[in-house]
Each structure stands twice: as C-alpha cells, then as structure tokens.
Amino acid sequence: MEKLLIIDDDSGVQKQLKWSFSDYDVILASDRESAIAAVRRYEPKVITLDLGLPPDEANASEGLAALQEILAIAPHTKVIVITGNDDRTNALKAIAAGAYDFYQKPVEPEVINVIVSRAFSVAAIEEENRKMRAVAGSDMGVIGNSASIDRMRMMIKRIAPTSITALLLGESGTGKEVTANAVHLASDRKKKPFIAINCASIPETLLESELFGFEKGAFTGAHKTTKGKIECAEGGTLFLDEIGDMPYNLQAKLLRFLQEKCIERLGGRQEIPVDVRVICATNQNLEQMVQEKSFREDLFYRVSEITLNIPPLRDREEDVLILAQYFLQQYAAEYKRNVKGFSEDGLSALKNHKWPGNIRELQNKVKSSVIMSTGTQVTAMDLGFFDHEDQGYELSLNLRAVREQAETLAIQKAYALSTGNMSKTAELLGITRPTLYSLVEKYQLTIN
Numbered sequence: 001m002e003k004l005l006i007i008d009d010d011s012g013v014q015k016q017l018k019w020s021f022s023d024y025d026v027i028l029a030s031d032r033e034s035a036i037a038a039v040r041r042y043e044p045k046v047i048t049l050d051l052g053l054p055p056d057e058a059n060a061s062e063g064l065a066a067l068q069e070i071l072a073i074a075p076h077t078k079v080i081v082i083t084g085n086d087d088r089t090n091a092l093k094a095i096a097a098g099a100y101d102f103y104q105k106p107v108e109p110e111v112i113n114v115i116v117s118r119a120f121s122v123a124a125i126e127e128e129n130r131k132m133r134a135v136a137g138s139d140m141g142v143i144g145n146s147a148s149i150d151r152m153r154m155m156i157k158r159i160a161p162t163s164i165t166a167l168l169l170g171e172s173g174t175g176k177e178v179t180a181n182a183v184h185l186a187s188d189r190k191k192k193p194f195i196a197i198n199c200a201s202i203p204e205t206l207l208e209s210e211l212f213g214f215e216k217g218a219f220t221g222a223h224k225t226t227k228g229k230i231e232c233a234e235g236g237t238l239f240l241d242e243i244g245d246m247p248y249n250l251q252a253k254l255l256r257f258l259q260e261k262c263i264e265r266l267g268g269r270q271e272i273p274v275d276v277r278v279i280c281a282t283n284q285n286l287e288q289m290v291q292e293k294s295f296r297e298d299l300f301y302r303v304s305e306i307t308l309n310i311p312p313l314r315d316r317e318e319d320v321l322i323l324a325q326y327f328l329q330q331y332a333a334e335y336k337r338n339v340k341g342f343s344e345d346g347l348s349a350l351k352n353h354k355w356p357g358n359i360r361e362l363q364n365k366v367k368s369s370v371i372m373s374t375g376t377q378v379t380a381m382d383l384g385f386f387d388h389e390d391q392g393y394e395l396s397l398n399l400r401a402v403r404e405q406a407e408t409l410a411i412q413k414a415y416a417l418s419t420g421n422m423s424k425t426a427e428l429l430g431i432t433r434p435t436l437y438s439l440v441e442k443y444q445l446t447i448n
C-alpha cells in the first residue's frame with residue numbers, strides 16, 4: 001500500500017481524512033516537528049498539509065515553513081496544501097513554494113481522493129522518468145536496460161582497451177554506429193577523432209580516394225593532395241559501416257592497411273604509418289559472401305576477431321521507454337519545448353506498440369510528438385496513436401472524454417500547422433479566436 005502522510009492538528013479532521021483514505025497506508029502528524037520526522041522515516045510520496053499548524057493555527061506561517069522543510073529534504077514529494085475556505089493568498093504562496101496542489105476546506109472525501117490519487121500517479125510517472133534518466137546518463141551513449149544491452153555494454157568495456165577488431169552485426173538502425181562510438185569513447189582514443197564511413201553510400205570509384213586520400217595530380221580534378229578518412233582518424237577510431245559492400249579489389253588494400261598499419265595515398269609512392277582502430281559493421285551474411293567469393297576470406301577473419309550481435313528493438317521491449325525518454329529530453333532541448341515526460345496513456349501506447357527493429361521509427365515518433373505537444377507531457381495522441389485497437393491502449397468509453405481528446409488533438413494539429421499563429425489556428429478549426437482561447441484554457445493546453 002502507498003504511504004500517505006496527513007499533517008493536521010485537528011483530530012476530527014485527521015479522523016475524517018483517515019477514514020476516507022482506506023486505500024492508503026495513512027500516517028498522521030499534528031505539527032511541523034512530527035511531520036518532518038514522519039517524512040524522514042516513511043518517505044511518503046504524497047502528503048496533505050493543513051497550513052494552519054500550531055503554534056500559528058490562525059495563520060499559515062508554520063504550515064508554509066513545514067512545506068519548505070519537507071521539499072528541502074524530499075523534493076519530489078507531492079504536497080497537497082489544505083487551506084481555510086477563503087485563504088487563496090496562502091494557497092497561491094504554497095504553490096509558488098513548490099506545493100503540488102491546494103484544496104480549500106471543508107473537506108469533501110470524493111474530491112480530495114481524486115486529487116490524492118492523481119498525485120500518486122504523477123509521482124509514479126516522475127519517478128519512472130528519473131530512473132530512466134539516471135540509467136541513461138552512464139553508458140557511453142548506449143541507452144537501454146534490457147539484459148542484451150547490459151551484456152553489450154559489458155563487452156564494449158572489455159573490448160575498448162584492447163586493439164582487437166570488432167565486427168558489429170545487426171539490422172539497419174539497431175545502433176551499430178552508436179555501439180562503435182561507445183567502444184571509441186570507452187578507449188584511450190576517446191580524445192582523438194571517431195570517423196564513420198558508410199561503404200554502401202559512396203560510389204565504388206570514390207571509396208578508395210575517400211578512405212586512402214590522394215596526391216595532387218593523381219587523377220583529373222585532384223588539384224591538391226588530400227588526406228583520406230583513415231589518415232583523418234589518426235590516433236582515433238574508423239567505423240566502416242556496411243563493410244559487405246566494399247568492392248572486392250579494394251578489400252585487398254584494406255587488408256594490407258589492417259595488417260601493416262600503413263597506407264599509400266592514390267597516386268603516391270610513400271608509405272604513411274597510421275595508428276587507427278577499425279570497427280566494422282554489416283547487415284549481410286559475410287560468411288556466405290566468403291563462400292560465394294564476393295568477400296575475401298582473409299579480410300573476413302581479420303575484421304571479425306570478435307563479433308557483437310546487436311538485437312533489433314522488437315527483441316528488447318524493455319528498452320522502448322528508456323529510449324523514448326532519452327529522445328524526448330534530447331528533442332525538448334533541441335526544439336526548446338517545455339516537455340518533461342510522457343502521460344500515462346502516452347507511456348502505455350509506447351509500451352503496447354509493436355516496434356520493428358529499427359530504432360529510428362521510435363526516434364521519429366518521439367521527435368514529432370515533442371513538436372506537436374502543447375502540454376508538459378506527451379500524450380498518446382501527440383505520438384500519433386489514434387487507433388486504440390492497433391495500439392492496444394485504452395480509449396475512453398465516456399463520450400465527453402472522447403470529445404475532449406478529439407478536440408485537444410484537433411487544436412494541437414491546427415496549432416502546429418499554423419506554426420503557432422492563433423488566428424490561423426482558429427481559422428483552420430472554423431471557430432472564433434475567443435472560442436479557441438476558451439478551449440485552450442478548458443483543456444489547459446500550453447501555447448508556447
């Protein structure tokens with residue numbers, strides 16, 4: 001049972017509240033000192049606090065002091081302040097000091113129950129977000145808490161200090177480059193360059209000069225001597241993505257560089273020593289390519305001294321939320337949006353969606369949701385999950401709630417389409433500006 005601390009000096013109110021909170025493990029305190037002791041001992045996530053505490057029952061000084069002390073020792077606690085029925089000034093003071101919400105006497109059990117239960121949900125979501133952020137911070141950029149990602153991080157740390165050549169295997173967008181970069185960051189080469197090159201995206205004729213560089217006059221258009229990516233990565237790491245697409249004749253030259261640690265630029269005669277760690281990746285079956293003689297066997301053994309299999313996202317569902325939270329923070333900062341996390345329905349839509357292997361789909365969804373979102377929490381609708389059967393999240397059966405969801409979504413869309421211009425938004429929606437403003441207020445949408 002969740003612990004709920006009730007701070008009130010009136011034993012009648014204490015009893016009434018205790019009785020109405022039968023779903024919680026209720027702890028009672030009647031003054032600041034015992035309240036602080038209870039906060040330290042029980043660490044309740046939610047507290048109701050009567051501002052009129054002794055010795056200043058008629059005013060709010062003691063209650064406000066208690067609030068400050070609670071938030072100083074347990075800043076994530078949701079404190080619901082209870083005030084006299086005409087004491088809005090102190091209620092607002094309490095909110096400014098960090099209280100989660102306020103409630104004016106007399107106490108109505110149903111109403112206060114709703115406020116408390118919502119406070120517990122918000123506390124739970126925020127805690128989940130904090131945990132995600134904590135994990136996300138300590139991993140050389142490899143985000144995830146699934147067993148397979150844990151194992152991978154462990155392998156990255158083992159491989160990093162050695163000179164072994166690793167081959168990363170995985171589908172497109174599963175994080176091969178992220179993994180290669182993590183090896184680089186965990187090695188003593190981290191202050192030197194990390195250079196990635198995709199062998200499939202560079203025309204065959206250019207790949208050689210891209211990698212090895214060229215001397216002035218080596219070919220028409222070679223106006224000046226130019227270093228290749230290998231030389232540019234001196235002291236650091238070169239990531240060769242889609243190594244299976246490396247042309248056969250260039251494979252011999254690559255092998256020579258890997259074995260002898262020196263290169264020759266195109267049109268050059270000089271052997272240039274290089275100190276570069278190479279990490280390769282592919283989505284193809286290199287062993288089969290060796291059998292079919294489209295990939296050199298000697299190169300295959302040279303680049304695959306150790307192999308890391310990177311699992312697709314669909315095989316590590318546990319990572320979806322943590323990655324989503326990571327992308328959300330990234331894009332909120334990039335687009336300067338005041339978005340802090342996902343709402344409950346946003347989280348459940350993310351959990352229930354059948355993600356493919358490629359992390360980019362998740363990344364793009366979160367990116368557009370951050371742009372679309374008008375509140376501090378990204379909802380299922382912001383994420384573009386409208387079809388509840390497809391996504392498996394609960395769509396309300398209550399008509400009013402459905403209408404509110406639909407109206408919120410339409411406003412958000414129109415607002416995004418009209419790049420934040422309220423007159424245009426109203427025009428798109430076919431309503432007047434005052435009606436738009438009243439809807440924005442009704443649904444508490446944040447218009448930046």
Ligand SMILES: Nc1ncnc2c1ncn2[C@@H]1O[C@H](COP(=O)(O)OP(=O)(O)OP(=O)(O)O)[C@@H](O)[C@H]1O
Nearest residue numbers: 141142143144171172173174175176177178359360
């Ligand atoms: N574990 C992870 N932690 C954080 N971000 C990740 C992770 N895995 C993938 N990403 C993100 O997903 C996107 C795709 O990752 P990446 O480019 O590393 O995949 P890839 O396997 O190299 O893709 P491709 O084969 O298409 O080049 C990137 O934007 C990357 O930042």
